[in-house]
Amino acid sequence: MVAAQRALSSDAGYIDDPFAAPLVRAVGIDVYTRLVNGEIPVGDYAGFDPARMARGMAVRTRFYDNYFIEATRTGIRQAVIVAAGLDARAYRLPWPDGTVVYEVDLPDVIEFKTSTLRDLGAEPTAQRRTVAVDLRDDWPAALREAGFDPEAPSAWSAEGLVVYLPPEAQDALFGNITALSAPTSQVACEFVPDTTIFKDPRWRAHHDRMTELGFQVDFDELVYHYERSHIIEDLIKRGWQVQHRPVAEMHAANGFQYADDEIAQAFGDITYLNAVKG
Ligand code: SAM
Secondary structure: OHHHHHHHHHHOOOOOOOOHHHHHHHHOOHHHHHHHOOOOOOOOOOOOOHHHHHHHHHHHHHHHHHHHHHHHHOOOOEEEEEOOOOOOHHHHOOOOOOOEEEEEEOHHHHHHHHHHHHHOOOOOOOEEEEEEOOOOOOHHHHHHHOOOOOOOOOEEEEOOOHHHOOHHHHHHHHHHHHHHOOOOOEEEEEEOOOHHHHHOHHHHHHHHHHHHHOOOOOHHHHOOOOOOOOHHHHHHHOOEEEEEEEHHHHHHHOOOOOOOOHHHHHOOOOEEEEEEEO
């Protein structure tokens, strides 16, 4: 789903991810294939707007792209993409020579992306090292085994991940990242202050219309709703200096108007944050 949105964003010219659409087609879920092929009629479904998806994903993708590039400008040469999914940054960003990009995800996901991109003739633009592991297991050990050096500064991303973790796994994630991060390391992620937005009637109405179009993901069932640590406060306590910006401001910074309808309001509290250790 995220890769499909990146494909829309690429088609609109907002980002350049030539691998998003081929990856979506290779996955082969009909509704997403039709979405990237422009075959889903917008029709009367007022809440469904591919142009809006393209803008929203452009904001998100540019945020993480710029974050990593800026991190390498400070001399960082280790990037860790936690829950990398179908993210193709290891194949498309202009990483400086000597950069190692670690991609952590479940074994099936890693294998699928690696073989699909190989078949497409794609070449990594950094030293790409995969870490096929369940984040509920001892992933720091797997990361070190893959060559990660905790004594050298690193840049981490957890894009589109945290709401899919239970609260204790979220705490463990940032605890482990902190323990593995030398001073001046960086981390970036989104912060969704309130996951109950997926139960909000405004979102449910939108979800129902999407279901009629063939989309079968219900975020309400995917996310963990329990009370969880406030990521910004948690990172500050762990010794990080945090910068954060809400999604509407991020749209404005990218020259996009943030929609002012009910769905947009329901998601207005989502924040993008990046932090530096020490
Ligand atoms: N970061 C990518 C992006 O933004 O395109 C992927 C985001 S996707 C919504 C969530 C990712 O988390 C998936 O790739 C999924 O395989 C991974 N994931 C979820 N639970 C996981 C777990 N327990 N261990 C490892 N990866 C997990």
